[in-house]
Amino acid sequence: xxxxxxxxxxxxxxxxxxxxxxxxxxxxxxxxxxxxxxxxxxxxxxxxxxxxxxxxxxxxxxxxxxxxxxxxxxxxxxxxxxxxxxxxxxxxxxxxxxxxxxxxxxxxxxxxxxxxxxxxxxxxxxxxxxxxxxxxxxxxxxxxxxxxxxxxxxxxxxxxxxxxxxxxxxxxxxxxxxxxxxxxxxxxxxxxxxxxxxxxxxxxxxxxxxxxxxxxxxxxxxxxxxxxxxxxxxxxxxxxxxxxxxxxxxxxxxxxxxxxxxxxxxxxxxxxxxxxxxxxxxxxxxxxxxxxxxxxxxxxxxxxxxxxxxxxxxxxxxxxxxxxxxxxxxxxxxxxxxxxxxxxxxxxxxxxxxxxxxxxxxxxxxxxxxxxxxxxxxxxxxxxxxxxxxxxxxxxxxxxxxxxxxxxxxxxxxxxxxxxxxxxxxxx
Amino acid sequence: xxxxxxxxxxxxxxxxxxxxxxxxxxxxxxxxxxxxxxxxxxxxxxxxxxxxxxxxxxxxxxxxxxxxxxxxxxxxxxxxxxxxxxxxxxxxxxxxxxxxxxxxxxxxxxxxxxxxxxxxxxxxxxxxxxxxxxxxxxxxxxxxxxxxxxxxxxxxxxxxxxxxxxxxxxxxxxxxxxxxxxxxxxxxxxxxxxxxxxxxxxxxxxx
Numbered sequence: 245x246x247x248x249x250x251x252x253x254x255x256x257x258x259x260x261x262x263x264x265x266x267x268x269x270x271x272x273x274x275x276x277x278x279x280x281x282x283x284x285x286x287x288x289x290x291x292x293x294x295x296x297x298x299x300x301x302x303x304x305x306x307x308x309x310x311x312x313x314x315x316x317x318x319x320x321x322x323x324x325x326x327x328x329x330x331x332x333x334x335x336x337x338x339x340x341x342x343x344x345x346x347x348x349x350x351x352x353x354x355x356x357x358x359x360x361x362x363x364x365x366x367x368x369x370x371x372x373x374x375x376x377x378x379x380x381x382x383x384x385x386x387x388x389x390x391x392x393x394x395x396x397x398x399x400x401x402x403x404x405x406x407x408x409x410x411x412x413x414x415x416x417x418x419x420x421x422x423x424x425x426x427x428x429x430x431x432x433x434x435x436x437x438x439x440x441x442x443x444x445x446x447x448x449x450x451x452x453x454x455x456x457x458x459x460x461x462x463x464x465x466x467x468x469x470x471x472x473x474x475x476x477x478x479x480x481x482x483x484x485x486x487x488x489x490x491x492x493x494x495x496x497x498x499x500x501x502x503x504x505x506x507x508x509x510x511x512x513x514x515x516x517x518x519x520x521x522x523x524x525x526x527x528x529x530x531x532x533x534x535x536x537x538x539x540x541x542x543x544x545x546x547x548x549x550x551x552x553x554x555x556x557x558x559x560x561x562x563x564x565x566x567x568x569x570x571x572x573x574x575x576x577x578x579x580x581x582x583x584x585x586x587x588x589x590x591x592x593x594x595x596x597x598x599x600x601x602x603x604x605x606x607x608x609x610x611x612x613x614x615x616x617x618x619x620x621x622x623x624x625x626x627x628x629x630x631x632x633x634x635x636x637x638x639x640x641x642x643x644x645x646x647x648x649x650x651x652x653x654x655x656x657x658x659x660x661x662x663x664x665x666x667x668x669x670x671x672x
Numbered sequence: 673x674x675x676x677x678x679x680x681x682x683x684x685x686x687x688x689x690x691x692x693x694x695x696x697x698x699x700x701x702x703x704x705x706x707x708x709x710x711x712x713x714x715x716x717x718x719x720x721x722x723x724x725x726x727x728x729x730x731x732x733x734x735x736x737x738x739x740x741x742x743x744x745x746x747x748x749x750x751x752x753x754x755x756x757x758x759x760x761x762x763x764x765x766x767x768x769x770x771x772x773x774x775x776x777x778x779x780x781x782x783x784x785x786x787x788x789x790x791x792x793x794x795x796x797x798x799x800x801x802x803x804x805x806x807x808x809x810x811x812x813x814x815x816x817x818x819x820x821x822x823x824x825x826x827x828x829x830x831x832x833x834x835x836x837x838x839x840x841x842x843x844x845x846x847x848x849x850x851x852x853x854x855x856x857x858x859x860x861x862x863x864x865x866x867x868x869x870x871x872x873x874x875x876x877x878x879x
Contacts, residue, residue: 450714450758496708496760500706500760501760502759502760502761502762503757503758503760503762504760538706538707538708563709564708564709564713565708565709565710565713565760566710566713567709567710567712567713567714567758568713568714581713582709582710582712582713583709583712583713583718583724583726584709585707585708585709585712585726588712588724588727590712590713590718590719
């Protein structure tokens with residue numbers, strides 16, 4: 245049983261993505277006690293699944309490494325992975341939080357040597373690559389995983405694979421008797437940083453995602469371009485594994501649409517502009533990216549990046565929301581139908597691959613969050629009312645890029661600190 | 673130029689958008705269009721008409737009054753509602769297109785000899801006479817609207833459909849002498865007149 249010391253001066257941060265890590269670290273570096281709860285096996289969230297950031301095209305591993313170093317050097321943060329908040333009771337400065345921890349079946353002795361993964365034969369879909377490839381059922385989530393410890397997939401527990409994994413471990417790190425635990429924590433303030441999820445692309449029926457193998461989402465494309473991804477960084481199309489040189493990027497796939505997500509997801513324009521540069525990086529002058537857009541929203545300093553991409557002869561822009569996608573049944577090429585609104589030209593354009601710049605849906609949508617938290621019409625958490633002590637941070641509050649998530653999370657940390665400071669003063 | 677058209681021109685000088693908002697069914701939605709082009713791309717009749725819905729909306733905002741009202745595009749709409757279900761702003765596009773067609777017809781600006789328009793006029797007259805569609809009269813007026821020769825050619829081309837309808841008792845030749853109607857024909861006609869009166873008041877046509 246894990247012991248976690250928490251008092252009414254402790255700050256609970258829910259969600260271990262870049263926003264949650266930032267909120268936890270900013271508060272901890274001010275000397276506050278923080279418990280960081282993450283429901284997957286590793287910190288890093290969706291940021292860790294990106295190949296590169298816009299607009300500088302640097303790698304997220306760099307920013308994550310800085311945060312992980314801050315975390316390792318700070319005694320004030322207690323990280324709970326594979327943990328989920330199931331109930332919140334109480335009020336400002338005096339919450340009781342129930343946390344359910346799922347078993348990892350691997351203890352602190354793990355050195356991440358990988359012998360257990362070699363020993364097991366079962367495979368599971370890889371959630372960090374959006375199920376595009378498979379992982380051994382004993383796995384390290386990804387290269388930047390924190391904690392750097394393997395996980396046993398619950399599906400192999402009780403099978404010979406689990407015993408093989410245990411036998412292969414030289415360090416006695418595999419503990420097949422781990423059970424689900426329920427913890428109760430006293431905390432003074434809560435930061436809710438549970439992030440976002442990609443909108444379900446299959447619901448955009450005319451685009452054929454799920455029916456046409458060569459229609460993928462922007463988050464999947466990010467994994468295709470990444471050397472740690474399912475294709476080792478080669479941009480290959482799913483139907484036949486051929487190089488995809490002619491790629492269509494469809495903007496507002498789900499966003500700004502009363503039938504899907506009402507809001508503008510803000511990141512997708514820049515994400516697609518960035519991804520055109522992956523295609524260029526892979527194929528040079530032979531790359532052909534076409535961006536189908538309603539309007540490009542690249543504000544303030546991002547405008548420079550947009551201008552740079554516009555100058556790139558391998559990138560074409562078509563001002564049109566694509567009406568529907570058909571598929572050539574022999575080649576499986578997607579064919580895009582619509583009207584170019586600059587001149588009202590009807591088109592039927594063939595591409596190798598279609599990337600849907602998928603919208604951001606708040607992960608809190610439809611989830612039971614504490615009563616004092618108010619959500620807007622898109623399901624994002626609204627700014628906390630005066631006297632509240634549960635604060636949204638990052639993409640749980642709005643469609644934000646990494647940079648703005650970090651700013652937003654820092655602000656949330658400051659608000660949480662004010663609450664626990666008041667709790668501390670009341671007791672002294 | 674019709675009197676109604678002159679009145680409209682005087683009232684809405686240089687503001688065709690306002691005219692559409694006030695006088696066309698669901699016209700107040702026109703300004704909500706964000707010109708994404710999904711309606712144009714989704715229309716099954718797309719290549720066969722001059723102006724797509726999104727182009728019509730832009731033309732309304734640009735004040736191209738004559739071109740919009742004389743366009744045959746609104747008359748080509750088959751009411752499949754594909755554009756309406758896909759429109760990201762949920763504009764009632766089909767209703768607006770029919771509203772524009774009605775308005776253009778009212779002002780006498782709609783294209784002449786447009787088949788849909790001719791059919792609509794014939795159907796409305798046929799149906800409002802006694803509250804029931806009279807198939808045989810509707811059919812004959814439609815076939816012979818362009819003269820006797822054209823009518824006979826059309827009748828021969830459609831004879832199988834016509835005979836089928838006779839056999840299935842969907843059309844009776846005896847209806848040519850007036851046919852059946854609703855129970856209270858006078859009441860029905862009063863209702864239509866009242867509805868027209870309300871609509872006219874709402875759209876600013878009544879004096």
